Amino acid sequence: MTDRHMIRLNDVTKVFPGAETAAVDRLSLEIGQGEFVALVGPSGCGKTTTLKMINRIIEPTMGTIEVDGRDAMSVPAHELRRSIGYVIQQIGLFPHRTIRQNIATVPALVGWDRDRIEARVEELTVLVGLESSLLDRFPAELSGGQQQRVGVARALAADPPVLLMDEPFGAVDPIVRGRLQSEFKDLQSRLGKTVVFVTHDIDEALFLGDRVAILNTGGKVEQFDTAEEILSSPANRFVEEFLGGERGLKRLALLPVGGLGLERGPMVERSASADEARRVMAEYDVDWFGVLDGTSLSGWASESDLARGEVAGLELRPLESTVSTRSSLREALDVVVTGHNRLALVVDDGVFMGVLDVEAIAREITG
Amino acid sequence: MLFAQESPLFDWSWVQRNFDTIWERTVEHMTLTGVALGVGLLMAMGLAVLALRWPATYESITSITGIMYTIPSLAVFAFLAPIVGISTPTGRFVTAEVALVSYTLLILVRNIVTGIRNVPAGTTEAALGMGYRPSQVLRRIQVPLAMPVIIAGLRIATVTVIGLVTVTALLGKGGLGFFILDGFRRSILFPTEIIVGVTLSVVLAGILDLGLLLLGRAMTPWSARGTT
Numbered sequence: 001m002t003d004r005h006m007i008r009l010n011d012v013t014k015v016f017p018g019a020e021t022a023a024v025d026r027l028s029l030e031i032g033q034g035e036f037v038a039l040v041g042p043s044g045c046g047k048t049t050t051l052k053m054i055n056r057i058i059e060p061t062m063g064t065i066e067v068d069g070r071d072a073m074s075v076p077a078h079e080l081r082r083s084i085g086y087v088i089q090q091i092g093l094f095p096h097r098t099i100r101q102n103i104a105t106v107p108a109l110v111g112w113d114r115d116r117i118e119a120r121v122e123e124l125t126v127l128v129g130l131e132s133s134l135l136d137r138f139p140a141e142l143s144g145g146q147q148q149r150v151g152v153a154r155a156l157a158a159d160p161p162v163l164l165m166d167e168p169f170g171a172v173d174p175i176v177r178g179r180l181q182s183e184f185k186d187l188q189s190r191l192g193k194t195v196v197f198v199t200h201d202i203d204e205a206l207f208l209g210d211r212v213a214i215l216n217t218g219g220k221v222e223q224f225d226t227a228e229e230i231l232s233s234p235a236n237r238f239v240e241e242f243l244g245g246e247r248g249l250k251r252l253a254l255l256p257v258g259g260l261g262l263e264r265g266p267m268v269e270r271s272a273s274a275d276e277a278r279r280v281m282a283e284y285d286v287d288w289f290g291v292l293d294g295t296s297l298s299g300w301a302s303e304s305d306l307a308r309g310e311v312a313g314l315e316l317r318p319l320e321s322t323v324s325t326r327s328s329l330r331e332a333l334d335v336v337v338t339g340h341n342r343l344a345l346v347v348d349d350g351v352f353m354g355v356l357d358v359e360a361i362a363r364e365i366t367g
Numbered sequence: 368m369l370f371a372q373e374s375p376l377f378d379w380s381w382v383q384r385n386f387d388t389i390w391e392r393t394v395e396h397m398t399l400t401g402v403a404l405g406v407g408l409l410m411a412m413g414l415a416v417l418a419l420r421w422p423a424t425y426e427s428i429t430s431i432t433g434i435m436y437t438i439p440s441l442a443v444f445a446f447l448a449p450i451v452g453i454s455t456p457t458g459r460f461v462t463a464e465v466a467l468v469s470y471t472l473l474i475l476v477r478n479i480v481t482g483i484r485n486v487p488a489g490t491t492e493a494a495l496g497m498g499y500r501p502s503q504v505l506r507r508i509q510v511p512l513a514m515p516v517i518i519a520g521l522r523i524a525t526v527t528v529i530g531l532v533t534v535t536a537l538l539g540k541g542g543l544g545f546f547i548l549d550g551f552r553r554s555i556l557f558p559t560e561i562i563v564g565v566t567l568s569v570v571l572a573g574i575l576d577l578g579l580l581l582l583g584r585a586m587t588p589w590s591a592r593g594t595t
Contacts (some may be wrong), residue, residue: 055496057492057495057496077495078495078498078499078500079498080498081495081496081497081498082497082498084496086493086496086497088489088492088493088496089489090487090488090489090490090492090493091489091493092487092489092490092491092492092493092494092496093490093493094490094493094494094508094512095490095512095589095590096508096511096512096587096589096590097589105497106497106498109497109498109499110498138588138589140589154497164496
């Protein structure tokens with residue numbers, strides 16, 4: 001992200017014909033190049049109206065909007081839109097065109113030649129995780145999740161610098177939604193597009209957005225900051241209420257395990273004696289110990305197992321309760337409270353990294 | 368006694384003797400139908416664009432075309448004859464076509480407008496969002512998607528017009544209707560002619576209806592395949 005602004009809204013107002021109050025009232029917002037901004041708020045807060053004014057699906061009543069350094073009103077709407085990717089909740093694939101033709105919409109519109117379009121479609125198919133066998137099908141033959149992948153591919157087709165997304169994952173089932181969210185976050189971090197993303201789901205906003213704008217009725221920005229900052233210091237009561245309960249847990253969901261210092265935990269080498277094992281258990285005040293084989297963790301045994309002999313001769317119990325340094329602290333906490341070891345074992349690709357206990361996690365909640 | 372005793376109900380030799388005339392009248396029937404549908408479709412498209420652009424006009428358009436649809440065809444001929452004039456072949460053709468076209472408008476306008484309005488709002492919004500001009504959205508997205516409904520309207524209009532063409536026999540046109548009228552007008556009723564006129568006009572309607580059905584399917588392969 002650079003300091004350059006990709007999208008700048010200046011005192012933007014929208015009054016719908018016949019409405020007494022403005023749907024969006026003098027909203028100003030600056031979005032940096034490559035930034036992923038989530039607009040979130042209760043229904044009627046004007047978040048969708050705001051989004052749709054950026055590509056002029058809804059024309060603002062007053063105010064100015066700049067996209068990529070030019071006044072959005074100074075160019076014909078259809079030209080402006082060709083340089084802005086657009087994904088909506090209804091997906092809106094063209095039912096009479098094949099998936100291939102759908103993805104190729106904007107490149108065809110701006111006159112790319114056939115070979116270039118073909119190559120781009122193939123590239124996008126891989127990028128969004130579609131099977132190329134689907135390319136010659138019609139949209140009605142695809143599942144909701146597959147259709148939304150096509151929707152994203154279509155929006156990215158002509159490589160626009162800006163992507164507008166209006167509740168794009170709202171219509172798919174929760175399991176698919178979670179996967180699409182993670183994949184899209186990953187995709188965005190590689191592509192570096194400027195994304196404006198509308199949702200009514202605060203968790204989605206906090207998970208995806210580099211910054212989150214929490215809007216109140218009339219498009220009033222109550223807080224515009226990083227998810228971490230919003231969770232640790234909500235600007236006012238409205239934000240607090242909108243965040244809902246479990247703020248601490250939500251914050252943990254944003255923090256990676258890798259950000260914390262990890263302890264070694266009650267671990268011994270395979271060659272260790274029974275006494276050594278008893279000593280580390282006493283040190284950590286637990287009734288079990290893990291057995292290391294070089295950098296990898298082979299398994300664990302309990303104190304009572306030691307009655308049968310030395311560590312080297314024990315049959316080890318398989319590892320559960322593991323997370324990676326990329327896991328969130330929330331996942332780690334879940335492992336700690338549901339597993340019987342009272343610790344989360346942190347393992348990256350088979351390499352033991354350390355352990356995390358509930359106290360370490362709690363220190364992060366309180367900040 | 369309705370039929371003359373000595374003549375059979377259906378006289379094949381008459382058909383053989385008059386084969387050329389039957390063919391000519393069939394062609395005339397198809398021409399009258401084709402022109403009426405072509406002109407009707409063009410006018411309906413214009414009216415539909417008007418109704419879609421200014422929704423307030425839709426009610427007036429359906430009222431007026433609705434009245435045209437309800438007036439008995441004979442009354443339309445009687446009304447038009449002195450205006451257009453039926454003394455020349457062209458006058459008779461125009462009078463017939465004006466009447467026929469007026470019967471297609473309600474069905475066609477209504478189906479075009481309904482078909483286009485039924486295109487999901489999200490599809491239209493996505494098309495605009497991709498950067499299609501509004502006129503391109505209409506031609507490339509909305510009209511193709513409305514095609515099943517438009518074709519359905521065209522099929523009803525076709526069958527209606529083929530039936531109505533027979534009535535234009537009263538103007539000296541009428542295609543296959545000529546035989547029906549002539550069969551009744553003879554001093555002794557001539558069933559063969561009536562049967563030929565009726566049968567061929569029904570067969571024609573059936574063929575064109577089936578043709579449009581198949582054309583519609585060929586044009587909308589996407590609507591037939593899976594809906595999950």
